Amino acid sequence: MDIENSKAQLRKGLLEYCILSIVHEKEMYASDVMERMKEAKLIVVEGTLYPLLTRLKNDGLLNYRWEESKSGPPRKYYELTDLGKKFLTELDESWNELVNSVKQITKKNK
Secondary structure, three states, X not given: XXXXXXXXXXXXXXXXXXXXXXXXXXXXXXXXXXXXHHHOOOOOOHHHHHHHHHHHHHOOOEEEEEEEEOOEEEEEEEEEOHHHHHHHHHHHHHHHHHHXXXXXXXXXXX
């Protein structure tokens, strides 16, 4: 069994939740989202992040606006929609339940 593959699969399942949580803090440019994820040691490449942002936008969870940049092309800034905020609240609840369940199970195995 490949432990790195298992770790990657765990991270992959959490990326949308992490992106929504980060954007919930404030309106963000995609590279800011990527930087926050790197700080948390959740390394994400552009080829992963941009399709996720697009999918979250298409699902009605994110909106974006264009802003002119002084040093290059215009930038897309993302923010949560009302639906995105509600969805994130539900994910928070599910995450907390899952963490508590896993803690219960793993405590018994140690």
